[in-house]
């Protein structure tokens with residue numbers, strides 16, 4: 001991936017599928033949502049095919065590989081089932097994430113440090129199929145160092161602790177961790193993405209981190225779409241991100257490796 005000069009928006013459409021699965025209907029169709037999101041300016045589409053298939057289904061991913069005009073960011077657990085599926089569908093980009101059946105959503109980053117050999121092997125398998133790999137990790141230098149040893153060129157920093165903070169001091173402390181991690185990873189040559197739990201009231205401080213390449217946003221954006229429509233929800237998010245980015249454009253321009 002060549003790093004762009006502007007911050008990219010990846011729209012996660014998992015929760016369009018959540019609504020469909022709640023009633024077992026054919027609608028709303030995440031594939032239709034992906035097309036609308038692209039038309040509204042999304043730079044990519046993110047889907048998480050969970051082991052329990054609670055939202056996105058295999059059929060959605062297969063169809064998306066045929067219709068997307070941008071690119072798919074395929075989030076998956078590091079399992080044999082998912083590695084084989086990725087080898088079959090060949091998404092542009094795979095993001096390896098931790099997964100627990102009982103969790104409501106992804107609770108933390110992938111612990112690369114404790115399972116480095118297994119994750120390195122997965123990264124190598126995906127790279128052999130020309131799939132760009134990113135690792136979804138907590139903003140922790142030890143995890144970043146382990147990512148580099150695994151050979152992945154991209155990370156996505158988990159912003160969940162920042163999003164879930166219950167007071168301003170806690171939120172600022174989490175923001176500082178993300179800022180530091182973004183700088184640390186950038187200085188070591190990684191492409192740095194971020195996401196999880198971002199919405200219209202907390203995205204700007206993250207979008208002001210100059211080293212970031214892309215934000216992946218789902219739940220908050222899809223929730224907003226219920227009231228204003230998906231195209232407007234994407235456009236609003238993009239506008240907030242780009243305004244925030246403009247405030248730090250001199251710092252972005254000054255970044256060099």
Ligand SMILES: CC(=O)[C@@H](O)[C@H](O)COP(=O)(O)O
Nearest residue numbers: 014048075097104105106196
């Ligand atoms: C890995 C991550 O942070 C999310 O993108 C993920 O998709 C969350 O899973 P749910 O969409 O099931 O909450």
Ligand SMILES: NCC(=O)COP(=O)(O)O
Nearest residue numbers: 012195196197216218219
């Ligand atoms: N990887 C994060 C993502 O895709 C979106 O997460 P969320 O906005 O649904 O929490």
